[in-house]
Amino acid sequence: MGTGIILCNLLIMLLLSPLILHFSNLCIASDHHDQLVKQKGGCNLYEGKWVYDESYPIYDSFKCPFIRKEFHCLKYGRSDLRFLKYRWQPNHCDLPRFDGVDFLRMQKGKKIMFIGDSISLNQWQSLTCLLYTAVHGSNVTQKSDASNSAVIFQDYGVSVIYFPSHYLVDIQMEEFGRVLKLNSLKSGDTWKQADVLIFNTWLWWYRRGPKQPWDYVEDDGIILEDMDRMVAFHKALITWVKWVETEVDRDKTKVFFRGMSPSHYHGNAWNEPGVRNCSKETTPIDIDDGSEFAFGFGAPPLEGEILKQVLSSSKNNVHLLDIMNMSQLRKDGHPSTNNGYKGMDCTHWCVAGVPDTWNQLVYAQLLMIQQDELLANATIKYNY
Numbered sequence: 001m002g003t004g005i006i007l008c009n010l011l012i013m014l015l016l017s018p019l020i021l022h023f024s025n026l027c028i029a030s031d032h033h034d035q036l037v038k039q040k041g042g043c044n045l046y047e048g049k050w051v052y053d054e055s056y057p058i059y060d061s062f063k064c065p066f067i068r069k070e071f072h073c074l075k076y077g078r079s080d081l082r083f084l085k086y087r088w089q090p091n092h093c094d095l096p097r098f099d100g101v102d103f104l105r106m107q108k109g110k111k112i113m114f115i116g117d118s119i120s121l122n123q124w125q126s127l128t129c130l131l132y133t134a135v136h137g138s139n140v141t142q143k144s145d146a147s148n149s150a151v152i153f154q155d156y157g158v159s160v161i162y163f164p165s166h167y168l169v170d171i172q173m174e175e176f177g178r179v180l181k182l183n184s185l186k187s188g189d190t191w192k193q194a195d196v197l198i199f200n201t202w203l204w205w206y207r208r209g210p211k212q213p214w215d216y217v218e219d220d221g222i223i224l225e226d227m228d229r230m231v232a233f234h235k236a237l238i239t240w241v242k243w244v245e246t247e248v249d250r251d252k253t254k255v256f257f258r259g260m261s262p263s264h265y266h267g268n269a270w271n272e273p274g275v276r277n278c279s280k281e282t283t284p285i286d287i288d289d290g291s292e293f294a295f296g297f298g299a300p301p302l303e304g305e306i307l308k309q310v311l312s313s314s315k316n317n318v319h320l321l322d323i324m325n326m327s328q329l330r331k332d333g334h335p336s337t338n339n340g341y342k343g344m345d346c347t348h349w350c351v352a353g354v355p356d357t358w359n360q361l362v363y364a365q366l367l368m369i370q371q372d373e374l375l376a377n378a379t380i381k382y383n384y
Contacts, residue, residue, distance in 0.1 A: 043093035045361055046322040050086040050284045050329060057084040057352040058098055064129035064351075066142075066151065069340025070118075071125060073350035078338035080282045083350070088326060088357045096367065098360045100134020104156040106370060107196070113148075113161040115168065115191060116200035119261045122348050123198070124149075124162040126355035127362075131160065147190065163190065166204040166213065169236045177215030179223065182235045185243045192247055198321070198362065199240070200258040202303055203347070205233045230302060237310045245316045254369060256362065257311060258321040260304055263347040264331040278346035279336040285329040319365055323358050330354050 061067060061074055069076065088095055114124040128151040132140055139154040150161040170184040191197060204213070206229050217224050217232060244255055267275025270285045304324050311318050327333075333354040334346045349355050 043090055045090050045093075045095060045364060046326055047092075048088055048090040048326070049287070050326075051089045052082075052085055053087045054085060056087050058356060059129055059133035059352060061129065061352045063137075064132055065137075066125055066128045066132065067351050068121075068125060070345070070348055071122060071335065071339070071351040073335045073338040073353070076335070076338045076340055076342075078335070078350065082282055083330075083332045084352055086284060086330075088360070095360060096364055098130055098356070098363050100131045103363055103366075104131060104135070104153055104158050106366060107156070107158050109157040110195035111159045111161060111193065112196040112198070113163055113191060113194035114198045115163045115165050115187075116198075116258075117164070117166050117203040118348065119203060120198070120200050120258070121162055121164070122261075122351065123258065123355045123358050124160065126351050126353075127359045128160050129351060130356060130359055131158075147187075161194065163187070166201065167236055168199065168201045168240045171214050174216075178213065180214040180217045180232075182217065182219045182232055183239050184218075185239055188243050188247050192249070192253065195252065196254045196256070196362075196366070197248070198256045198258060200261075201236070201240075202233070202260045205229050205303075230306070233303060234306050234310070237307065241310050241314045241316075241318070244318060245314060248316060250316055254319070254366065255316065256319045256321050256365070257307065258358065259307065259324040260301065261347075261349075262324060262328040264334060265346050269328070270331055277336065277344050278331055278334045279344065281331040281334075281336075283332050285331055287329070319369075321358060321361055321365075323361070326357075327354055 061072060067075075074081075112127070114120040114127075131153060132151070135153065135155070141152045141154060143150045143152060148161050148163040150159050152159045165187060167180060168185065170181045170186050172179050172181055172184070207213075217227055219227065219232070219235060248255060262269075264270075264278040264281065265276060267273055301324070308320065311320055330349075333349050335348060335350055336346060337344055338350075339345055
């Protein structure tokens, strides 16, 4: 039992009052939180390394009915299983092991929504599997409509939802074609109904040709055939963060933005020039400290720096899931040709696999937020 929960229990024995319930909840959160603050100064969860752990993976992918054929690597022929055995180890603390039942209890009666591209879909599938296997598939239903897909854990009243959005901002059909509107965000009325929002966008910003889902771009009322894609990305993020600041109830809704997910098509990024895909990769990149690793042994990607700049200017408390560098180390985590389409895929991730760790980080962040809120509420009530 951690020191935090021991102190909490002593506090409860001393304070026999209506505050007991508040302090009891604080103790539950504190037991998990102890793992995150073992050293002075707290812990950066995103600085660390991947370590081999025989107790992983947390679940058997064959026992999860939600996995799409893009991500079900074992079903479609992947035979090396070592990639499933790695867990993320922060440098200065321990990351709590994902506890699906505890997650559901903590989020009871709430809606958790992933908004973004197919990497968000990837992460959504991971979380639904983590939770489904934790409750052994008991009383779990699915629901889909034209705008989103949901898995509902009926015993807890928890809905885990995926809302597809390539750019977060709007694409609208006009008389002259499809227009990407950098200053317009109309889907927010649906998003803000959720209690936990996990956003991402990046994968589609440099798509051109037949795969590009728009014909024109509109910026401040001016219609253009195209523009600098990084500038457009930046402007869209500003539109999104303004929406968060003005429309999201920060007392009700927790907002996360997941950082960019790397692909692995170029071996020079892991010091193997000439390698052109991830098909033969079976282990993570071997370095001592993932926090010092930069993409391609060069400067950090501009898109990641832009994201951090925009989030730092936000008046609302948006939590960055800064998974970029840690995921860059996992050249072994992609489907390659082990997917239902048999195409080479070094962009998405196997499920089970790396996205499970992203969701473990969401779980850890929510635990820390919960403890801070319970402590603040208990202090207010005690002073009252």
